[in-house]
Amino acid sequence: MSIQVRHVSKRFGNFQALEDVSIDVDGGSLTALLGPSGSGKSTLLRIIAGLEQPDAGEILLAGEDATDSPPQKRGVGFVFQHYAAFKHMTVRDNIAFGLKIRKRPAAETKARVEQLIELVQLQGFGHRYPAQLSGGQRQRMALARALAPEPKVLLLDEPFGALDARVRAELRLWLRRLHEETQTTTVFVTHDQEEAMEVADTIVVMNKGRVEQVAGPRELYDSPANAFVMSFVGQANRFGNAWVRPHDLEIVLEPNGSTREAQVERIVHLGFEVRAELIRDDGEGFSVQLTRDQAETLELERGQIVYARPVKETVFEPGSA
Amino acid sequence: MLKKYAVRFAALGYLLVVLLGPLSMLFWRVYVEGAGKAWTALTDPDTIHAFKVTLELVAIAVPLNTLFGIVVALAIVRRRFLGKGLLNAFVDLPLALSPVVVGLSLYLLYGRTGWFGPWFSGHGIQVLFALPSMVLATIFVSVPFVAREVVPTLREIGDEQEQAAHTLGASGWQTFWRITLPSIRWAVIYGVIVTTARCLGEYGAVAIVSGSIQGKTETATLRVQEEYENLNLAGSYGISLVLAAIAIIVLILMTTLRPKEGVS
Numbered sequence: 404m405s406i407q408v409r410h411v412s413k414r415f416g417n418f419q420a421l422e423d424v425s426i427d428v429d430g431g432s433l434t435a436l437l438g439p440s441g442s443g444k445s446t447l448l449r450i451i452a453g454l455e456q457p458d459a460g461e462i463l464l465a466g467e468d469a470t471d472s473p474p475q476k477r478g479v480g481f482v483f484q485h486y487a488a489f490k491h492m493t494v495r496d497n498i499a500f501g502l503k504i505r506k507r508p509a510a511e512t513k514a515r516v517e518q519l520i521e522l523v524q525l526q527g528f529g530h531r532y533p534a535q536l537s538g539g540q541r542q543r544m545a546l547a548r549a550l551a552p553e554p555k556v557l558l559l560d561e562p563f564g565a566l567d568a569r570v571r572a573e574l575r576l577w578l579r580r581l582h583e584e585t586q587t588t589t590v591f592v593t594h595d596q597e598e599a600m601e602v603a604d605t606i607v608v609m610n611k612g613r614v615e616q617v618a619g620p621r622e623l624y625d626s627p628a629n630a631f632v633m634s635f636v637g638q639a640n641r642f643g644n645a646w647v648r649p650h651d652l653e654i655v656l657e658p659n660g661s662t663r664e665a666q667v668e669r670i671v672h673l674g675f676e677v678r679a680e681l682i683r684d685d686g687e688g689f690s691v692q693l694t695r696d697q698a699e700t701l702e703l704e705r706g707q708i709v710y711a712r713p714v715k716e717t718v719f720e721p722g723s724a
Numbered sequence: 725m726l727k728k729y730a731v732r733f734a735a736l737g738y739l740l741v742v743l744l745g746p747l748s749m750l751f752w753r754v755y756v757e758g759a760g761k762a763w764t765a766l767t768d769p770d771t772i773h774a775f776k777v778t779l780e781l782v783a784i785a786v787p788l789n790t791l792f793g794i795v796v797a798l799a800i801v802r803r804r805f806l807g808k809g810l811l812n813a814f815v816d817l818p819l820a821l822s823p824v825v826v827g828l829s830l831y832l833l834y835g836r837t838g839w840f841g842p843w844f845s846g847h848g849i850q851v852l853f854a855l856p857s858m859v860l861a862t863i864f865v866s867v868p869f870v871a872r873e874v875v876p877t878l879r880e881i882g883d884e885q886e887q888a889a890h891t892l893g894a895s896g897w898q899t900f901w902r903i904t905l906p907s908i909r910w911a912v913i914y915g916v917i918v919t920t921a922r923c924l925g926e927y928g929a930v931a932i933v934s935g936s937i938q939g940k941t942e943t944a945t946l947r948v949q950e951e952y953e954n955l956n957l958a959g960s961y962g963i964s965l966v967l968a969a970i971a972i973i974v975l976i977l978m979t980t981l982r983p984k985e986g987v988s
Contacts, residue, residue, distance in 0.1 A: 454887050474890040481891035487884035491906045500902075501892035545888075552893060 404465040404478075404555035404588050405430040406451060411460030413446055420446040421457070422612040428590060428605075430465075433582045435599035436592045438609035439635070444592045445560050447609070451590065452481050452558050464556070477556075480549030480587075484561040486541045488533035494520070494544050495529040501552035519547040522581075539570040550585075559591035563598070575602050596636050600624070608632050630719050640689035645716040649678065649692040653712045654701060662710035665689075667703055679703055681711065747968055754965050757958035765951060765959025766966065770939045774947035775966075780855065781930075781943065782923045785862040789919050793870025794912065798904075800871070801878040815871050818864055826864050827932030830857055834933075853935035858943070861929035866922040870915030877911035878904075913981060921974045924967065 406428040413421040421443045428434050436444040449455040451462055453474035461470045469477055489497050498519050502512040520529055523543040533541055542562060549557060562578075563571040579602050582589050593599050599606045600620040608615040608623065608631075616628040627633040630646060639646045642663070655662060665681040668688065677698040679691045691711060693701075703709070754762050765771060799805070800812050818826070834841045834851040844851045851857045885907065889899040905912075927945040934941040942950065944967060951960035 452891055454891070474887070475893045475895060477891075479891060481888065483884050483888060485884065487888040489885055489888070489903060490881075500889070500894075504893045504898060548888075548892065 405463075406556060406588065406590070407461075407463035407466070408447065408451065409461040409463065411447070411450060411457045411462070413443075413450065413455065413457050419612050421450070424460070424609075424612070424614055426607055426614060426617060428588060430588050431586045432605055433579070433589045433603050434591075434605045434607060435603035436590065436607050436609060437594070437596060437599040437636075439594060441611075442609040443612040444594075444607075444609045448558050448560050448590060448592050451556075452479050453477050454481070478552075478554055479556045479558055480552070480554035482542070482545050482549050482557070482559040482562045484564045486533070486538075486545045486565075488536075488541050488545060490533050493530050493532055494525060494536070497533070497544055498547045498551050500548060505552060515551060519551055522550075523547040537570075538566050539574065542566065542574065546581075550587075555588065557587050557589045559589070561592050561594070564593075571598075578602055600636075606636075608636065610635070627717070633717060633719070638690065641687075642689075642713060642716065645713065645718050647689075647713040647716045649690045651713060651715040652689075652691045653714055654679070654691055654693065654697075654703075655710050655712065656701065658710045659712075662712045665709055665711050667705055667707045667709060669705065670698070670703055681709070750961055750965055750968060754958065754961045757961060759962075761956075761958035762962030762965070765956055766962045768959070770942065771944075771947055771959070771963060773939050774942045774944045774963075777855075777858075777942065778924060778944040781858055781862045781926075782920055784859050785866055785923050786916060786919050788863060789866055790870050790912065790916055792867065793872075793915055793919075794874060794905075794908075796871045797874035797878055797908075800875055802883060815868050818867050823861075823865050823926065823928030823930075824932065827861055827929035830861055830864075830929070830933050852933055853937065853941055855941070857933035858930050858941065861933050862923050862926050865926050865929055866919045869918040869922060870912065873911040873915035873918070874908050877908045881907045910981065914978060917974055917978055917981075921971060924970060 406426075408424055408426045408428075411421055411424045412419075424443070424447060426447075436447060438444045446455060450457050453462075453469070453472065453476075457470065461468055463469065464477060464479075474481075489500065492500070495516055498516045499512050502515060507515075516529075520526060523546055525540060525543060525547070528536065528540065528544075533544070536544065542565075546562075559578075563574050566574065575598060578589075578591070591602070600623075604619060605617065606620060606623055607617050610631050616623060616632045618626075618628075623632065623636050627636060633639045633646045638649050640649065640652070641647075658664065664684050667679060668682050669680040671678040671680065672695075675695060677693045677695055679693060679698070680688060681691060682688050689711075701709070796811065796815055800808065800815075831852065832838050834844065834857055836842070836845070841851070849856070851860075885903050886899050889903045894902065925945060926943075927949075930943055931946060931949075934943070934946065936942050936946045936950065938950065944963060948960050948963045948967070951957075951963065
């Protein structure tokens with residue numbers, strides 16, 4: 404099921420959460436809403452689900468106007484950051500909730516619940532209460548619960564935000580696989596650009612209640628629409644009007660016409676990569692990404708004076724950010 | 725270490741002097757005056773009637789206040805509307821107001837010269853010195869308890885579970901029965917117990933509006949006063965003892981119910 408957001412605006416008191424936002428989400432796609440906190444990404448997701456009402460604009464689900472229909476009529480599955488587990492129900496009853504509400508036959512409900520328990524790998528936990536589960540297990544239960552009524556759209560609000568790094572990585576991969584299996588239109592909110600790049604086909608970058616760019620992970624990184632996207636998605640150094648990625652800088656020991664003088668402030672070893680943090684002659688800091696071999700050949704050390712040369716730089720039209 | 729024990733000792737001593745002392749005195753006095761005499765007073769038809777009246781008041785006031793308490797708590801926590809602060813404050817009014825004042829205001833309102841009095845007597849409905857005014861007085865004094873128990877619990881559970889139920893297809897009504905009510909059930913039960921205890925013990929407001937007519941509008945607490953004034957001390961202590969026993973049962977119920985809250 405496709406989702407169309409048309410000129411949606413939303414205010415909370417004096418805070419403009421969304422301002423004239425329009426996006427198209429194709430049926431069967433896996434889309435990330437990416438942005439810093441306060442960018443309006445969660446509000447947009449909640450408006451799509453019907454949990455918030457927009458002040459202006461429309462939401463179309465499968466081409467039909469759903470702006471005024473309540474959440475229970477939209478056929479969307481929603482996963483909350485803090486799980487929103489029904490604490491007084493067992494895992495099985497949590498998952499069965501949407502099916503019982505729809506008065507599906509008991510045998511069918513039972514079979515579907517068992518199937519989902521297997522899908523989210525909670526075998527043997529069906530009789531437990533949410534309080535007896537770990538964070539990752541609770542979120543998997545919440546996912547199973549949202550999937551049980553076979554929603555046409557799956558919406559996830561920072562689904563892995565409250566989990567530790569390892570569980571988060573596992574669940575990302577799992578979400579990706581789930582999407583490949585079910586092909587359900589999926590939209591998830593994240594502030595983590597790495598998570599968005601790893602999981603999503605399409606990324607909607609948001610900032611201050613507006614959409615900055617909609618693109619695939621590669622396009623977003625290689626051709627950012629403006630300085631905000633450039634600096635938010637991946638690292639970027641600013642050289643006057645130009646932006647340069649840390650791996651698009653070359654370090655040499657002798658100056659030539661196009662180099663900038665800089666002093667090494669810190670060398671950070673990140674396994675295969677080495678990140679050098681330098682300070683320019685005008686006092687601005689920037690970072691350069693090198694391979695281990697490059698760093699060893701240069702024999703960089705703290706306090707050393709080196710010369711940096713941008714291999715590739717990006718200049719944005721003034722006012723585009 | 726010593727300090728810790730000192731604090732505990734002081735707290736226990738305080739409870740002993742203020743609560744347990746008078747209660748055990750009651751047991752002692754019934755024993756001294758003669759359990760037989762107390763039993764005679766307890767089985768007197770007027771006493772039995774008084775207990776019946778008290779139970780009737782409980783049976784009407786508690787369900788109504790439970791319903792009202794849940795609705796008000798939901799309104800205070802989940803809704804935004806004009807006058808919410810006022811409603812919140814008004815729910816607590818009976819805690820601040822002396823029951824005697826409540827009784828007096830009802831007396832004035834439904835009396836011969838009150839706003840509502842003439843209308844009711846014109847339609848042949850006896851409000852004062854009859855069950856209706858006693859019900860009103862009992863409801864008034866026991867209004868806050870369910871709402872006061874439910875409000876913090878509702879705040880604590882938040883509304884995410886309710887939102888999740890909506891996205892899973894549940895209507896507002898289904899969400900209330902399947903999600904909200906089960907989540908607040910212990911708070912409601914606790915509120916019902918406290919409300920019941922308050923209704924059983926009500927004296928001041930009911931004393932004024934009921935007229936304390938023996939065998940008609942006399943409640944158990946009014947009966948205690950009656951027997952005391954008639955110098956039937958054994959009877960008065962006996963009835964008090966039954967009321968105290970009910971209070972103790974309520975207390976035990978509350979303490980056994982409380983821990984379960986943590987599990988659910």
